[in-house]
Amino acid sequence: MVDYHTAGQQTYQYGGNGPGIGDYMAQEDDWDRDLLLDPAWEKQQRKAAPNCWAQEMGVVIAERALWLRAGEGGELLIAIPRGDLVASCLSTPLWAEENYCELDYYDSPSVNARCQKICDQWDSLGSLTHTRREALEKTEKQLETIDQLHLEYAKRAAPFNNWMESAMEDLQDMFIVHTIEEIEGLIAAHVQFKSTLPDADKEREAILGIQSEAQRIADYNSIKLSGNNPYTSVTPQIINSKWERVQQLVPKRDHALQDEQSKQQSNEHLRRQFASQANIVGPWIQTKMEEIGRISIEMNGTLEDQLNHLKQYEQSIVDYKPNIDLLEQQHQLIQEALIFDNKHTNYTMEHIRVGWEQLLTTIARTINEVENQILTRDAKGISQEQMQEFRASFNHFDKVNLGHVWGSGG
Secondary structure (H helix, E strand, O other): OOOHHHHHHHHOOOOOOOOOHHHHHHHHOOOOHHHOOOHHHHHHHHHHOHHHHHHHHHHHHHHHHHHHHHOOOOOOOOOOOHHHOHHHHHOOOOOOHHHHHHOOOOOHHHHHHHHHHHHHHHHHHHHHHHHHHHHHHHHHHHHHHHHHHHHHHHHHHHHHHHHHHHHHHHHOOOOOOOOHHHHHHHHHHHHHHHHOHHHHHHHHHHHHHHHHHHHHHHHHOOOOOOOOOOOOOOOHHHHHHHHHHHHHHHHHHHHHHHHHHHHHHHHHHHHHHHHHHHHHHHHHHHHHHHHHHHHHHHOOOOHHHHHHHHHHHHHHHHHOHHHHHHHHHHHHHHHHOOOOOOOOOOOOHHHHHHHHHHHHHHHHHHHHHHHHHHHHHHHHOOOHHHHHHHHHHHHHHHHHHHOOOOOOOO
């Protein structure tokens, strides 16, 4: 049988190269736990020195409790209140030399030192526990601060992200304008948008600053954050990426608006150019139509004189043809530019063409009538006075519709 008393003495040896708590625990694994407290040995110890026996067992239990609290990995396993046993033992005035003599203990200072060391270790554990609690409470507050920062980040990041998406959509939106006023309105709106970009950039930096502050707190206190912000999926990388996209789209929009402005300015020039020419050609055609009608009505001079006068008019009309050709060229440019309206004139190219053709037809018809009248007069022997009467009757009925052959551009 194992001499547990001797084993206990050897276990409590401290200093030098003697065994310590670990040796005691190593030996305990080999002991027969059913015989640990042998009834006969326990009775003998109680009879010899009951208080000292209690002290010795208190030390053993205290050491065992300390080992159970620390464990191999430092976890708290079992807590046995020190004050219920060890403290009472230490306060017992029976640590006399004679008691140790009866129990074969001759080194009471060593026992006392070991007991004191156990108490110091217990106090150290209490201090570590208090420090651990303070550290956990501090970490809890830091995590609360980080959580509040994450929430604030989410509240500001979501609307800012929506604004950037809307801005990107507007900057890429196709626009169709027809006048210089419309494109100038778009340019003014774009200038207004660009004026808001500095404030938007400040907001972006503030939002990213919130995230950076949360990360700084975590890094400074060695806190490992799990995953992204739990309140939003909008990460700083997404914000920066969309902001860079907005920055790229702004100058592209500038160029597109400037190109369209140049185009509309060119279109406006074409409109004015065509209008200035059409506003001359249209009234000229109308005037010539009226003059031809007046010549045929007035019947001044002989038929030959009238015929010569009409042919002069016809030649002047033919000589005016380059102005019509120039107007056609300007109209071709307007068509290529897809210009469909012109507020600067009431005359269209179709209107000019119709008027020109009617003018040519009218002068040719009038000349032909005079020539026929000359042939009739010569063939029938009709006098000049009779021919004038016939022409007067004809002109009376024809002049009613003369003004409606080709009207103004109104």
